[in-house]
Amino acid sequence: MHEPRTIGFIGTGIMGGPMARRLIDAGHDVRVWNRTAAKAAALGAVSAQSPAAAATGAEVVIVMLSSGPVCDELILGERGVLDAMPPDSLLIVMSSIPVETARHQARAASERHIHYLDAPVSGGERGAIDGTLAIMAGGDEATFERALPFLEPLGRPVRIGPAGSGQLAKLVNQLVVASTIATVSEAMLLAERGGADPARVREALLGGFADSTILRAHGQRMIEQDFAPGGPAKWQLKDTRTALSMADSLDLELPVATLVNQLFEDMVTNGDGELDHSALILELRRRNPLPG
């Protein structure tokens, strides 16, 4: 147990809620703010009236808002988080935002003598509840070290490099997730059409080279046809678009990612954007109607 510290926690939704919970349970003094105040109140922590109020006097502010533009506005805008934070305090942005946005937030923080870390996560609601998130951090080494006591209750933090590189790693993560979902969808479909029980095929593949978190979690969803999100396909599409636009700016052609992005475009166009991203298998079924 670390010494209790004052944390402002902005955004207590599906992911932020259980993350704030873990920091409260670790004994920290957490003041939360959420757009829907009831979600913040449900945590039983001190509820702040505004993001700035949550940030005022806090040693550390953690931001976990789902929307990038909202996140940027609340941090940099008038009466925003940065204006309220004391000098030498620490801002940890765990939302997934563009690499460039993280870099300009880091510069704005630095001008106010505030330390900045971008630290997006992977692992979903389950990982947030269990404190097993993959945490991809960008920022200088000293800032990362200082953030560790606040990150370790949430999962496994790894420093990638300077500010922005946590977001780059997250984009890479999202590309892998999207392409692996497409891969597992095709696999389940081939098993099914070939006359084998996809549940047994999935079971048999576990432990071999084809094993993956996606095969375990999303493969099971495909078998059970359980497409309640989780991670909605429209968010997945936003991520693959951002990743491809990053690749494009680097003059990098990624053929599989480009194709997978198109599959998610088609899925959303066809009206399935609110379903879990594992419902990509429905798009592949649509392309391959059963004869008769």
Next chain:
Amino acid sequence: MHEPRTIGFIGTGIMGGPMARRLIDAGHDVRVWNRTAAKAAALGAVSAQSPAAAATGAEVVIVMLSSGPVCDELILGERGVLDAMPPDSLLIVMSSIPVETARHQARAASERHIHYLDAPVSGGERGAIDGTLAIMAGGDEATFERALPFLEPLGRPVRIGPAGSGQLAKLVNQLVVASTIATVSEAMLLAERGGADPARVREALLGGFADSTILRAHGQRMIEQDFAPGGPAKWQLKDTRTALSMADSLDLELPVATLVNQLFEDMVTNGDGELDHSALILELRRRNPLPG
């Protein structure tokens, strides 16, 4: 420990060698045959002069030859394995062969009152040595039960369905492996070109949704540029071709698999077919030369 049984083991190469070793260590009476006799002799087991000699009088014959046509010839040909096996004995074919080949071998076995199981594996040399292979079995339930004492020392057997369905599951497995290698290759390339250390990105992704055996094993190979096979790309290409031809016969279009198969075609055409399949990242680098 089960009661010792007489096993004929045909094919003691990279995979078959350590598998036969585990059966010997489990106390069974194993008679081995290999084309290159020295590999069989190195196991310290009884070396048979021919496949038929290894099979004669054996309660169980296990075949683990790397080539499908050779496997078929040694099983069905004149003075082959089936002709030498006593009635009511058990033939377990662990080679990866086409679904149709497995089905006709099962029919030929049945005509001779021999029980047949196709049981291809995934997990590589490491899995063979450690006895942690994913084993995908096709055959009737009673045959599967009877084969369990011989499969359990080798890994985790799962019965998929009737004869041939183990091979179908293996094709599915190989498609997932190929597409995941392409996915991880693109991920490592995006990290690298985006200015992040791919080793740290890989490390950060472990435990999140992007985690996979391929990220762990083949991602590490890509980082270390260690492309000694392992699984040569030319074998991977053979597998993706077979899987796509199976999909084609089912009127099933698998867009990601089709693209990934083409990437492996290009890789082999460009002379890298003998390298490990993880060297697919070289093909993606070739498509994306660094400026200047």
